[in-house]
Amino acid sequence: MAIRARRYADAKAQASTNTELLWWVFMRVSGVVMVFLVLGHILMNFVLIDVNTINYQYVAGRLSNTTWKIYDWLILVLAMLHGMNGLRYVMDDWIRDPSRRFVTKAVVYSLAVLVTVVGSFSLLNHDFSKDLSQNTPTQGTMTKP
Amino acid sequence: MQVTLKILRRDPANSAKPGWQTYSVEAEPMDRVLDLLHKVKWYQDSSLAFRRSCGHGVCGSDAMVINGINRLACKTLVKDLGTVIQVEPLRGFPVEKDLVVNLDGFFSAYRAVHPYLINEESPPERERLQSPEDRARFDSSTKCILCAACTTSCPVFWVNGSYIGPAAIVQAHRFIYDSRDHGLRERMAALNASTGVWRCRTAYNCTEACPRGIPVTQTIEEVKRALLYDRF
Structure with missing residues (x-):
C-alpha cells in the first residue's frame, strides 16, 4: 500500500509496520502476570501478617533481599507500562487535535518516566541491609502502640 | 394509532444546524418505521430525504438511529417502539441531507x-x-x-x-x-x-x-x- 500522507501522523497511521500487535500481546501478558504478582504481594503483606505491624525495619528487611527487590521492581515497571499504554489508547482515541494530543502525551509520558525512575532508584540504588539494626525484630512482631 | 415521529433534519442548502421536526402519522402496530417515513414523504413533506432500496432488510440502505439505537428502518416495527419515535441519521458520518449520510x-x-x-x-x-x-x-x-x-x-x-x-x-x-x-x-x-x-x-x-x-x-x-x- 503506497503511503500518501501529508503529515507525519498520517504516514504513521498508514504504515503497516507498527508495534500495536506487540503492545496488544504485552497488555494481555502483563495483565495476567500482574494479577499473580499483586495477589502475592497482598498475601505476604496483608494476609499472612498483620498490616499494622509493618514498620520500616520490616520493609528494609524484605528489600535487602534481591528476590523481593526484583519482585517489587517488576510490579512497578509492569504497572507503569500497562497503565501508561492504556492511557495512550485513551489519548489516541479521545484527543482529536494532533497538537493537543502531542502535548498531553509529552506531559503524561514525562511523569511516567519520572515515577518509574524515582521508584527504580529508591528500590535498587539503596542498600537496605545497612538500615537493619541487629536488635530490632524484622518479621512483623512489633507490639502495637 | 397515532404516532409522533420526530426526525432530526438538516438541509445543507441552508447550511443550518440540524433540527428536530415533528410529524403526526397514522400507523398500524405492525407498520415498519420505513412505512412511517414513506407516509411523511409521500403525503406530508416531500422534502424529507432518506435512503431505502429493497425495504426487506437485505440491501442495508436504510440503517438509521431509531430511538437511540442503530437499526434498519425496514425491520423495526412500530409496536416495538411506542407512540413517540425519534429518527436520526447514522452517527460519525457527514450528513448530506436529513437521514442521508456520506458513506x-x-x-x-x-x-x-x-x-x-x-x-x-x-x-x-x-x-x-x-x-x-x-x-x-x-x-x-x-x-x-x-x-x-x-x-x-x-x-x-x-x-x-x-x-x-x-x-x-x-x-x-x-x-x-x-x-x-x-x-x-x-x-x-x-x-x-x-x-x-x-x-x-x-x-x-x-x-x-x-x-x-x-x-x-x-x-x-x-x-x-x-x-x-x-x-x-
Missing part, C-alpha cells in the same frame, strides 16, 4: 481490506471445492449487508474517524477464514495499521447494533488472532 469513508475502508477472494494458484478445471466445515468457519461474516450500523455505533469510530471500523473487519474475516483464500498479507496493510483492528476496545456496541445478528466483536477478535498467529 465514502465507509466504503474506502471496505475496499482497503480487499473484500474478494485472493488466490494466485491456477484455478482447477471445476470450482475450488470446500468442505462444509470450512464453509461454516466464516458463515456469520457472510451475512453482512454493509448497512454501517456497526461502524457507526462504535465509540472509537465516533471520536477518531480514521478507525477502519467493524464492518470492514467483518468483510476481511469473511475471506481470511476462507480456506480457499491466501490474501492475509495483502489485507494486513489495512488491518495491522494503527487505524486497524488494534483500535478495537471491545465495547460490544457493534454486536448489539448488527441487524443480521453477526457476533461482530468476536469476529474482530478472530481477525486479531489471525494477525497474531501470522506474526508468531
Whole structure:
C-alpha cells in the first residue's frame, strides 16, 4: 500500500509496520502476570501478617533481599507500562487535535518516566541491609502502640 | 394509532444546524418505521430525504438511529417502539441531507481490506471445492449487508474517524477464514495499521447494533488472532 500522507501522523497511521500487535500481546501478558504478582504481594503483606505491624525495619528487611527487590521492581515497571499504554489508547482515541494530543502525551509520558525512575532508584540504588539494626525484630512482631 | 415521529433534519442548502421536526402519522402496530417515513414523504413533506432500496432488510440502505439505537428502518416495527419515535441519521458520518449520510469513508475502508477472494494458484478445471466445515468457519461474516450500523455505533469510530471500523473487519474475516483464500498479507496493510483492528476496545456496541445478528466483536477478535498467529 503506497503511503500518501501529508503529515507525519498520517504516514504513521498508514504504515503497516507498527508495534500495536506487540503492545496488544504485552497488555494481555502483563495483565495476567500482574494479577499473580499483586495477589502475592497482598498475601505476604496483608494476609499472612498483620498490616499494622509493618514498620520500616520490616520493609528494609524484605528489600535487602534481591528476590523481593526484583519482585517489587517488576510490579512497578509492569504497572507503569500497562497503565501508561492504556492511557495512550485513551489519548489516541479521545484527543482529536494532533497538537493537543502531542502535548498531553509529552506531559503524561514525562511523569511516567519520572515515577518509574524515582521508584527504580529508591528500590535498587539503596542498600537496605545497612538500615537493619541487629536488635530490632524484622518479621512483623512489633507490639502495637 | 397515532404516532409522533420526530426526525432530526438538516438541509445543507441552508447550511443550518440540524433540527428536530415533528410529524403526526397514522400507523398500524405492525407498520415498519420505513412505512412511517414513506407516509411523511409521500403525503406530508416531500422534502424529507432518506435512503431505502429493497425495504426487506437485505440491501442495508436504510440503517438509521431509531430511538437511540442503530437499526434498519425496514425491520423495526412500530409496536416495538411506542407512540413517540425519534429518527436520526447514522452517527460519525457527514450528513448530506436529513437521514442521508456520506458513506465514502465507509466504503474506502471496505475496499482497503480487499473484500474478494485472493488466490494466485491456477484455478482447477471445476470450482475450488470446500468442505462444509470450512464453509461454516466464516458463515456469520457472510451475512453482512454493509448497512454501517456497526461502524457507526462504535465509540472509537465516533471520536477518531480514521478507525477502519467493524464492518470492514467483518468483510476481511469473511475471506481470511476462507480456506480457499491466501490474501492475509495483502489485507494486513489495512488491518495491522494503527487505524486497524488494534483500535478495537471491545465495547460490544457493534454486536448489539448488527441487524443480521453477526457476533461482530468476536469476529474482530478472530481477525486479531489471525494477525497474531501470522506474526508468531
